[in-house]
Amino acid sequence: MLCKEINLIYKIVEKHKQNEKVAIETEEGYITYSQLYREVYVLASKLYMFQRKRVIILMQNSSEFIIAYFALHKLNCVIIPLYAALSIEEIEKCYEFCDADLIITESMNLKQVHVKRNSIINFYCMNSRELCLNVFKTKYSCESDSLVEIMRTSGSLTSPKYVQFSDDAIINNILGNIEALEITEDERALVVLPMAFSYCLHAQVLSYLYSGATIIIKPNKVFTPNGLMRLLNEKAITSFAVVPEYISQYVKSGNRYFIPTLRKIFLGADFSSIDLRSQIQYCFGNVQVYVTYGMTEAGPRISTLKYNKNHVAAGSVGKPLKNVQCKIIDDNDIELQPYKKGEIIIKTPSIMIGYYKNEILTRQVIQNSWLHTGDYGYVDIDGNIYFVGRKKNIIKINGILIYPEQVEECIMQYPNVKRACVTAEKSGKIPDVLVATIAIWGKEITEQDIIKYCKEKLPKEMIPQKVFIVNKIETTVTGKILRDGACGSI
Secondary structure (H helix, E strand, O other): OOOOOOOOOHHHHHHOOOOOOEEEEEOOEEEEHHHHHHHHHHHHHHOHHHOOOEEEEEOOOOHHHHHHHHHHHHOOOEEEEEOOOOOHHHHHHHHHHOOOOEEEEOHHHHHHHOOEOOEOOOEEEOOOOEEEOOOOOOOOOOOOOOEEEEEEOOOOOOOOOEEEEEHHHHHHHHHHHHHHHOOOOOOEEEEOOOOOOHHHHHHHHHHHHHHOOEEEEOOHHHOOOOHHHHHHHHOOOOEEEEOHHHHHHHHOOOOOOOOOOOOEEEEOOOOOOHHHHHHHHHHOOOOEEEEEEEOHHHOOEEEEEEOOOOOOOOOOOOEEOOOOEEEEEOOOOOEOOOOOOEEEEEEOOOOOOEEOOOHHHHHHHEEOOEEEEEEEEEEOOOOOEEEEEEHHHOEEEOOEEEOHHHHHHHHHOOOOEEEEEEEEEOOOOOOOEEEEEEEEOOOOOOHHHHHHHHHHHOOHHHOOOEEEEEOEEOEOOOOOEOOOOOOEEO
16 A cells, blocks of 8 residues: 555545446546556556645546546645646646646647756656656645645636545545435446536546446547447446536427437536427437536536426526535625525535635635625525526616626527627726627527517517627536626627
């Protein structure tokens, strides 16, 4: 054994070390659970000198990513997963900010981690098994037994936050997620979202492997016409997670798909309408849709809804996981009664330790052990959570609060609308103007079409006065609209 203490996440592979079932399938082949255990042990032995150090994983979705992740947990390292498409500057900033000692990467990313001017970076290449040491830091080691992971959030390109997790928090969220989504060992789960984010790494990869299921790793390129359907059939997929933007291109066509093995679709990472949820069930032959709600700081999973269009709570994001408490509060931190809108706050063993090197923001977000999500919503008498919008996105026009997400939900139901972003345009002394920026699939749509549609569906104060049609609306890698600056580009 390489370390005195065994971290809880490493025990996921340890408990399956005698299991000859396939754990991971990729385009290159497959790895059984017993092989995964051996590969993890070999890599941990090779990287023994980095025990309890801070290590970045900079890799595409792959079996090597997972091997590196568990090997670092065996070494009781602090793991910093990074999205592989980050720029050189972003990688360097993270390396320095997080006081990292090593980057584990792959040959295709070596140019990203080589020495650049005064920046010196150590790296280990998973393909060539090459370890390159330029300088070895000794100042920073894992000073806290609880800290095992620093997760870079996807919500902002200009000022990302670094969320700290303990292994106990991650395991708690995994267990609640497995129960709520009814994940079993017979799952064959497709994984396409980036593993560098908690929505995929914790709520999918770790949840499936803890359960003894098989995960099939494919890149995002499967989301092409017919590509996803062919893959679901060929690999006998039983479940997969997707963000609303990706799945809407299939369901808006009205086509129906028969995937005999497919039982579940997990819908999350961004707001989804009742119409989209029902369309998915129709197009995929009444497959069970699970709506998920969460945020990185929560572990990430907060609640789930086993969707049924005839259920009274069909428009909600479901009930909190078993180990999650939820309250709705007003601006004075007073708890509100059911159906009253306010900020959603939660309390759970799964919440983050805090933001790395940002105690002030940590104290603002976590108060008396309650995590302030920054989301507005309400609960019903049965405890179902209803998401209305982000607190920071609220628009005030003529004294009326406008939740842009609700306007976007309406516009998204118009045929051939791919994505909508609603903002306020400052207009001097007169009230601000509500503006909708829209990306479409190809068919021509006019400003008048959208305004007319909104007049039929929305109250007067929620109707955009201006509409812009663009080629693309910028989003994060997990599908959320980037509202910093312009919403779209022509």
